[in-house]
Structure formats: C-alpha cells, structure tokens
Amino acid sequence: MNIKGFKLRSKIIFRSLFLGIVLFLSWQLISPTGSWSCQHQFQSFSFFSQLFHTGNSACVSAASPVERWAKNPNGHLLMLADPLYFSVFSPRGFEKIELEIIYRPYLNESQAIFEAGFLADPSLWRYRLEPVYNLWLEQISSDWPFIREGNVYLFQREQQFSNINDFLVTWQQDSEKICKNSNCLALYNVNKEELPVILDLAALGQAPPQLIFPYTLRGHHQFYSYLEGDTFQLEGKLLDLNENKDLDDFELLLFKDKEQIASVKLKDNRLEEEMSNTLSALQSFKLSKDNLEPGLYRFEFRVNDDILIQDLKINSQYLSAIHKIWLWQDEGINLISDASYVQVKSLSPKAKQKIIFGSEEKEVTEIYKQYEIISRQAGWQKVILEKGGLILENSGVFALNALSLINPEYPRLDRFASHRGQIDFALADYSPAEKLADGWYRRRLVFDTAGLYRENSYYNLMLSVPGLRLDSQAGGLIEIREINLKYSGSNIIDKIKSWF
Amino acid sequence: MKNKQKKKQNNKNLYYVIIQDSFYFLSSLLVLGLIFDLIIPHFFALYFNVAFLFLLFLINTFLLILYVRR
Numbered sequence: 001m002n003i004k005g006f007k008l009r010s011k012i013i014f015r016s017l018f019l020g021i022v023l024f025l026s027w028q029l030i031s032p033t034g035s036w037s038c039q040h041q042f043q044s045f046s047f048f049s050q051l052f053h054t055g056n057s058a059c060v061s062a063a064s065p066v067e068r069w070a071k072n073p074n075g076h077l078l079m080l081a082d083p084l085y086f087s088v089f090s091p092r093g094f095e096k097i098e099l100e101i102i103y104r105p106y107l108n109e110s111q112a113i114f115e116a117g118f119l120a121d122p123s124l125w126r127y128r129l130e131p132v133y134n135l136w137l138e139q140i141s142s143d144w145p146f147i148r149e150g151n152v153y154l155f156q157r158e159q160q161f162s163n164i165n166d167f168l169v170t171w172q173q174d175s176e177k178i179c180k181n182s183n184c185l186a187l188y189n190v191n192k193e194e195l196p197v198i199l200d201l202a203a204l205g206q207a208p209p210q211l212i213f214p215y216t217l218r219g220h221h222q223f224y225s226y227l228e229g230d231t232f233q234l235e236g237k238l239l240d241l242n243e244n245k246d247l248d249d250f251e252l253l254l255f256k257d258k259e260q261i262a263s264v265k266l267k268d269n270r271l272e273e274e275m276s277n278t279l280s281a282l283q284s285f286k287l288s289k290d291n292l293e294p295g296l297y298r299f300e301f302r303v304n305d306d307i308l309i310q311d312l313k314i315n316s317q318y319l320s321a322i323h324k325i326w327l328w329q330d331e332g333i334n335l336i337s338d339a340s341y342v343q344v345k346s347l348s349p350k351a352k353q354k355i356i357f358g359s360e361e362k363e364v365t366e367i368y369k370q371y372e373i374i375s376r377q378a379g380w381q382k383v384i385l386e387k388g389g390l391i392l393e394n395s396g397v398f399a400l401n402a403l404s405l406i407n408p409e410y411p412r413l414d415r416f417a418s419h420r421g422q423i424d425f426a427l428a429d430y431s432p433a434e435k436l437a438d439g440w441y442r443r444r445l446v447f448d449t450a451g452l453y454r455e456n457s458y459y460n461l462m463l464s465v466p467g468l469r470l471d472s473q474a475g476g477l478i479e480i481r482e483i484n485l486k487y488s489g490s491n492i493i494d495k496i497k498s499w500f
Numbered sequence: 501m502k503n504k505q506k507k508k509q510n511n512k513n514l515y516y517v518i519i520q521d522s523f524y525f526l527s528s529l530l531v532l533g534l535i536f537d538l539i540i541p542h543f544f545a546l547y548f549n550v551a552f553l554f555l556l557f558l559i560n561t562f563l564l565i566l567y568v569r570r
Contacts, residue, residue, distance in 0.1 A: 003510065029543065
C-alpha cells in the first residue's frame, strides 16, 4: 500500500471527523432551528450506557436531597419524600419548555397530588407548578358526572348543571341553594381571573376603618385587605435579627389584582453585622397611596427570615394573612383561620408548645417536624398559641377575628380536601393522565420560560407530592422512568432580526 | 523473505500513521471540550464521556511513545 496515499486519507478522515464534531456541537449550542431536546432515562448501570450516554444524558442532574429518593433494580428513580429538585440544562434561552415525565404513581388519599414545575423566584423559593397526577380527580372522573369545556372540568356529585358558566353564576349568587356548606366547591389549577368574584364586596366596608395588628411577624408575609376610601395607608416598624449571613433588605409591595401599584424599599444599611445575632434598632416604614378605587388589595412583605415586623397599622378593618403566618413573641396568641387544617412547624426549641386548632389540640415537641392538625368542626377555626415561634400554614387565611377575616379565593382542592368529605363540586383545569402499557403514565407539561429563573444555563426543576414523607406511616412513592425536555423558541433568523 | 519483511515494515508504518493521527484527533477533541466547557459548563459532557475520551488519549499516547522508541 502506498504510505503517502494512506497518510493523506487518514488525515482527511480524522480532520473531517473533528470538523463534523465541531459543527455538531456548534449546532447544538446555537440551536438555529429554535428547538433543542434531551432525554433522561433512569435505567440500571450498564457499561455501554455509561460510555455513550445512551438515555442517560447529563441534561438532568441527579435528584437532591439524596435521602428522599432511591433506585429500584431497573434503575428507575423512586421518589420517597417531597420535594425533589433537579437542575436541567438548556444551551440557550428559549420561550417554551415541554416537560415530559413517564412515571408510575403509588399514592393514597393523604398524598394525592403530584406536581412538577420550575423555580420562578429564587429569593422566596417560589415554583411555578403544574399538575402531573391527581389521585382524587382521577378517581372522581370515573365515578362522578362531569362537564368538560376545553381543559376545564366541572365534576358534580350529582348531575345538576349542563354548563360551567351556569354553575358559577348560581354558586356566586345563591350558593346555599346548591351547597350545604361553604366547602362544597373545590378548585384545582383553574385560572381564577376567568371566574366571577367570590366575595360580595358590596357587603363589606361597614366596619371601623382602622386596625392595629398586635403581634410581631417574622419573615415573608402576604395579606389581603379591603379598602373603603381612596387612600391606602400602612405603617409599622421593622427589626433585624441578624441571624443569617445575607443582607436583609425590606420591600413592601401593594397589588391590585396582579398589578403592582406601589412599593417601599429599605436597603439593609443597618450598623449591626450579619450573623452577629444583634438585634437592630427599630426602623419605621410607611406606604401611602392616594386616588385608589375602593376594593380588595393585596400587600406583600418581601423580606427574609431575619426581619421582624411589628406595630402594623392599616386604615382598614380587614386584614388576613394569606396561607402562612409566623408570629414572634412571648405572649399568648389568638387567631382564626378559614381552612379546616393547619400545618405547623417549629424551627427553634423555644417554640415548642401546645396549639389549639378548632376542635383539636396538639403538642409540638420536635423541631423541624411538620405537624398536621385537621379540625372536625365546620366554619372558621380558632387558633390558640401559648407563644410565638410556630410557622402556621394552610390553604386559607389567618386573621385576628371574624370581623377582619377576608378571603377572596375559591376553596382549593388540596390533599386535605378528602378529609372534609363535603365536596359536591370540583372545578379543575386538569386532563386525566395518559396511560401507557404496564401501568406507566405519561404527562406532558408546557411552561412559558418568561419569569423562570435560569442560572449558568440551568433551570431548577421540582417534583412535588405534598404529604409524601419518609417518617409518615402512609407509605406511597412515585416511580419515574423518564424525564424528557424539549425547548422551543425563536430560530436564529428571528433572533438576529430581534437584535436590529 | 525480503518481501515479507518489507510488508511487515509497511504495516508498522500504517499503524504509526493511525496512532499519530488519532493522537492529534483526541488531543484536539479534549482541547475542544475544554473550550466548550469554558463557554458553557457541562455542555461537552452532554455528548461525550470525558473520562472515556481521556482514557483513550492515555492509551494512544502510550502506544505512540512505544512506536517512537522503536
């Protein structure tokens, strides 16, 4: 064989191969067509799969925390506790993410909801979640009559309505006619902006227009309030505990519906050092906004857990903490809540105490353990605490008394809904899970990437099954075979056009 | 006899060419991986098993040294 000819051919082959690889990687990186996809199959270890990444690409990281998952002999991921986090790779920014999960649910009524979504707000760890599997809806979809309009389903214990709008109008105007109790309707994943307003605002506004909140709040909180006049006024004082290492900026935001209409920001210029555990001096804040229409407003204290808020004064009688309240003081506390359950957690041994919630009493004896209290009485529940320190959470609101309680939200179908046993109607934006062979299910979810948090080419994906816990006796798990991602957006020509 | 020896020598030369070219190829590929990793971390590793590539590179280097010594 001619050695010179062979040398030349060898050079051409290797250089073409290298050039091909450069072109392939550049193509993948730029994704000129505007789409990029990757598959991640959870499978048992094999030499070839590791060697060539077949079905095991690194676009989805290993799940964390490690104690919340295991692998079965087939290599499938077993989700044992809630939540699980993944980092998912995207070579560049796209407009849409299609997330496909192939899974087998082994759930029961106490952990009936499986959701997945991406991190939207990294400072407050807010995720945008979409339903993957809802055991309760899957069950009633086969037992109860239902009406379907687009993706929205109205499930009825007994067939009473033939379209969703008729039901909503009747429920809003004369709910007592079709409901024996206020919890007879539960909503799941429905865009509430398309629904009629639940509150009769005309009936509000009779109370004296001033409220002083007597307790100290710790950390991030959101409140609903009803404004009678045209001026919103909120003032209070803040303290910095200086326990964590981050700067503790204070931000107070006022919203009308989803629109932010006013804000106050106080930078952390306090003299005390972070992590010094030195309490800062009191700092006053005030938010005042004129020319407003009477109506429902929401305000949010966007702060971290180092900030205490006290002496809160608002020019409205209506003030309700949304979904969560964390009070911080040594004296006794009396609140009410409109949800029939509460989840309680203590982060400090000092906060251990007895809590009364509705008809139930519970002793909080361990820190970092989440206690769940379900009241058997109907209507709003009294919440009595010996002192502050406990984080209280539920799907309703917390208020000082029945006069100041205001909740414009429809009751949600959460994992506690089945305990109530009072639901006659369920309105859900949910399509039943797609069944594959051998008990596997597939769910495709589409997310708009606007507002999703992306850092160093990675999004943060969360799989959540509320109530799925390692220490619970209820069991339950999710077996996951595949997580596939498909990104789509503008192609390279549109991208270049948008720059000019 | 001479013909056989010449054929053997010719084959050795061919192996040497392949080993030499694959050495250049693998080193270039590893440098390329490094550059891509600097631009977007972990991107190169999505498509190539870097540990396996590096192992191939080491074997290749070892063979190349053997041939050069001969």
